[in-house]
Amino acid sequence: MDAKKGLYSFGEIEGKWQRFWEESRLFKAPDCDPSKPKYYVLDMFPYPSGQGLHVGHPEGYTASDIVARYKRAKGFNVLHPFGWDAFGLPAEQHAIQTGTDPKETTQNNINNMRRQTKSLGFSYDWDREVATTDPKYYKWTQWIFLKLFNSYFDEAEQKARPIDQLPVPEGLSDAEKAKYIDDHRLACEAEVPVNWCPALGTVLANEEVVGGLSERGGHAVIRKPMRQWMLRITKYAERLLDDLTEVDWPESIKKLQTDWVGKSIGADVDFKVDGFDETIRVFTTRPDTLFGATYMVMAPEHPLVDKITSQDRREAVRTYREAAARKSDLDRTDLAKEKTGEPIGAHAINPVNGEKIPIWISDYVLISYGTGAIMAVPAHDERDFEFATKFNLPIIPVVEPADAEQAEAVRQGTLCFIGDGRAINSGDFSGLSTAEFKEQITDWLQKRDLGKKTVNYKLRDWLFSRQRYWGEPFPILHGPDGQIMAISEDELPLKLPAVTDYKPTGTGEPPLANALDWVNVTLSDGSKAKRETNTMPQWAGSCWYYLRYLDPDNDQQGWAPEKEQYWMANGGIDLYIGGAEHAVLHLLYARFWHKLLYDLGYVTTKEPFKKLINQGMILGEDGQKMSKSRGNVVNPDKVIAEYGADSMRLYEMFMGPLEAIKPWSMQGVEGVHRFLQKLWRAVVDRETGELAEAIEDAQADEPTLRLLNQTIKKVGDDIETFSFNTAISAMMIFVNHLSRLSVRPKAVVEKLVLILAPFAPHIAEELWEKLGHAGTLAYEPWPEYDRELIREKKIELAVQVNGKIKDRIVVPADADEEQIKQKALVSEKVAAAIAGRELRKVIVIKSRLVNIVI
Template identity: 45%
Template structure:
């Protein structure tokens, strides 16, 4: 046998696995279904980079491990190919997005993913741009529309001037477009939304029970932004208009000295006095130009306009002025706040600038440096003792807050309530490359869904697909597409020309995989019940409040509609770590991505897989440098020579050190794979190989066990070694080795072996081994076998760590 030729070995086994359909599980007949899933990739023109390979490899290791444990593992793959990113790149290079996407998918599948040696079942591949797929994306939209969960409204939305489309709040966090980085502006458009806010409480509460990475659960918890507080009614002095205000600090109401409305608040039109209209309108116009980040920046100078009207503070019965200020957002809370400058930093700065009253109603229990004489130097935001608070003065602020809420409720001025920061999901996109929203507008019948029998609404192949910034999709320029017949009355009607957010495509793809060959249903009922929810889902932490939040919402909605029997999509989710280059996250925009293709060609997929997993814990990642990759290659060459150039000992293993290292390695590698600590599992395998090579000869059982432990990490060389040892079936049809707890104890003890109470020999074995093991070892000793020849063992006496006595006759 020659040298380790990775190109020959990896190509050979990839072809054999595919020909044997090794990774195609019978979804209907499977007895132990296990659905292992990695987030499907966006097929970019640049191809997979090292960070992608790191993510995919870790997920595949888990899948192979589960298979060796005896599960029928389903590990599908597909492509998230619609969306702004694909369209923007197509515009940049002057190609049609369909042509570009089709070529990219072929490159991803044939030249990259298949060469990684992952156990993907390609027969269930999905592509979000395939009409057979987006037919069902449109069908899901219709189900939500019919259930009242999809609606249309006009309002200010996040607009990217560069991408020329609307963005969801989650896609514009930080005030910039997540795709191109352009600063977003606010634009007034009629858009389609999903009522994700109807599910805010369940989305929040279920975070306590789902088995997900803590970093993701915390991010979703913060994004949902649950706040328990009180909604208090402030009434105008003429008693005509009631303005609800939400606060989490009802204990401070006696210190409210003015009211602030969001500039977009509908009450502003009515409450602004004639002498203030001009300045108010100018201020509102300027506010529209600002994004959320600009408006809520704590460091920016606070600005506002007094609109000339007043409300009554229900606690003090004082008349307080109404202002508008851009730091108050209409979509958060009620769009109005009671300003308590003594106990809120923003309100304090605002009051100082405009010379508004500052009334302290909570005092610290001990003297504070925040006051100078009787004047506050800055807002006191802590807890303390209530003063200047009527009958509640003297109470602890927490105790007083409870009493104030009870009083407000009894007086009809307020009620306890819960608010969420989460806002409804805007799914309209004024672009070309996406599934058309399946809606028809009829002047007589109104807004209607496309009949399900007419799905899919096909995306026409436009040559001129560039957005023009008009606020309308390029599809609006295609008369043949726009014209439609009303499905209800048959009269001339118009199609919706926006396409849906590509995050809708990915919010349900995991449901489609098992049923990807079905044209008559989105997801087969029996297969869905059998295989879902997904057992293990792995993906990037950057998807915490986009894909992962939307997926949970769509799953809950489909569950409530009786379409699926579960309300959470994944039994377990783990966020993989990030691979950096020189300490900086790899990204195409930074130009620091590393292409894996040359490494795989030069050193092999097995080497590259193991090297990436050796960089650090899978859930943390590491910094990529190819300095250590040659060390992994040398390790695999030692594996090769151990199998092919060493005499294999067929006799039973008698060396206690080897026995200990076999079982301790099985234990360590098993535990490390379960906890995704692949780097330490690999280190243990390296240590074990060194130990067994130092022994000179390798026992068959030892090398077979080693190859099975290695196989999830380096499947090609493990399969080749297994085959060379004479196995006809794939190593991935074998079983994961099981360690004996008694044999992972390093200490040894001397067991006395007796026959009818007389000492015949001694055995040096691991401490804590059980009776059956000691008995088996004793019966292997020649002198014991001679004494027992022709005799019958009528009783065995065993004393742990001391002796075994055979009573014979």
């Protein structure tokens, strides 16, 4: 019975300290504390799923918690909040199937996941918890939407401004004026072909369609024009690109974002249509290849196709266009291998040489990019080359590669060369380099009003409406004559009404359309209006949650300016940790909203997330992705019950580098658990549960002091570089050393406990208490290390002969090169290896090795 006292009973210890932290509000972050530097460390908040936490969640959370606890010890005022990205499809699907209010499902899921999250002992300031589904929260999501709605983008200034500052042309009727304004809003309505998913009864964002199927559920998706809300993120393309230079993110993520924005510089060139008073504008990044244009291709949807198609081609063109319109994205991808198209019987006139070239339509040209039409230069564009080869169209080489063999193949028309070279067959421009040609031809076109320099982006405007129930309602009314009206800010939040049926109507009308009492509104002047029945996508709430954490209870403002200035100082959030799956969308959307808020003066930094780290995925024990169907899912609750939260945390960090993808191992958990056990036994008496007798107020011996100081340095340095795995390994080495000592100096153990605390806070607190300290160690200063004590007195060097190790020598740490050299040369083994041959060179690398070259 007594023997039990001294056991490491992690369950009790963890419960005890978690209660203490919670009840004492230990991690509450005081706003605007001028006495300390601030540190804002943020986790990507999770969707509260019915499955609860999986082992991937605590990976990032543990990493951020280690940093948070470490920074507190380093004297920072740390903001470390948590919340819930709680709108989302699963709760709505559940509602459709069972009739349960998503609000209820969501609340239950949050409660469960909060319990799980708390059981890991993270040092969140729970008083700042937010949920995007809370009307007190989405009031401000709606408020930001109104800011988008009530702003336009000033191209000259490259920034958003309030819509009432928009210069409106003179002489417009009221209706025209309203339309002009509406067309300039950053949030506007548009009739756009969207990804309609009949099975889900909703429209999906491009990102939610994978290979022509819905990301969730894998249902077929077709294209259908519908009235939708769009956010004009494209206006910010240039700034989203430029400001990437200001953030400290992994280069690979920056590159993903850069490619997603997809800037390309080229020229718009106007081609006259032969026999019509029409011109077709094309975009090209290679205006230097204009002389090599042998045909033109328009997207099937191009508005001019109908007008200029010749009588004898009309039937074929109509058939082709219908087929193209019916194609889903999946079909388009499938058919990408084989090019298709139809000539439309019209010709365009090449502005540089007056050549008549045939016009085709083909779905390899996209209506949504550039001008929806291209000049085809098969000699220097692979897609055009493929098309021309298939349909036997002429290929004229106009760029000569430097390589003679390639040049010959290009002349023969057998090789498509897309690189830079020297111009040929290009009239007066022949002989120019690609770069010179581009510049000169662009000027030439511009002077003659035939074209101009143009920049295009792959980035599309953001489709912002969903035909779903479980999302933020738009604060928008549609008037009797179709006017779009924003509801005023003081009417926010516009709450989601309770409904009885969550099913999509199937016609594309959202479920909210059935909530008639809510939809129909009588305005103050007695006229009738209808509420917008679309809701916002899940991204909306996650675009700005980091700002709400600054001031979560404020019902007058989304956040107070002075709090934003304090917590977002020095370039924003100091550390943002989350999964790489959000590399593009969430981060891009959030940056976009942040820039709008910056333009309007609500935030003071250009970018929200100064430093970003992605944690890697955790695989099942079989090395496969964890999934229920594979049966390899690891349940955190079970791990904690068996080994404790500290072991769980420690293992998550010990597995390998944070960013790496790595498989789970229960035996690995056991390994770190043994480490904690060993530490416990080294400090706590097995029988009494009191401090072990070996713990004394004694002076530590030199090797112990040296190792201790090395460990303190290593752990601190490793936390700074997020190398948590090697930090843990260093502490293991130290505990191995400590457990072999018969006298374990108390001061040494105390320092060890303090550096372990960010990783395994519960056991650290308990040991700290047993070491005789009242209260918590959470705000104890991080131990300093002594440079002098770290230094070894004697060091071992390897001695190589011609790069092969022959012997090892021990020299004083301060030995100079000559001394080391002499010592190396007297070694018998070295002498044997040299075997009397002449020394050509002796290389001495202090504190590393000696290499003798013979």
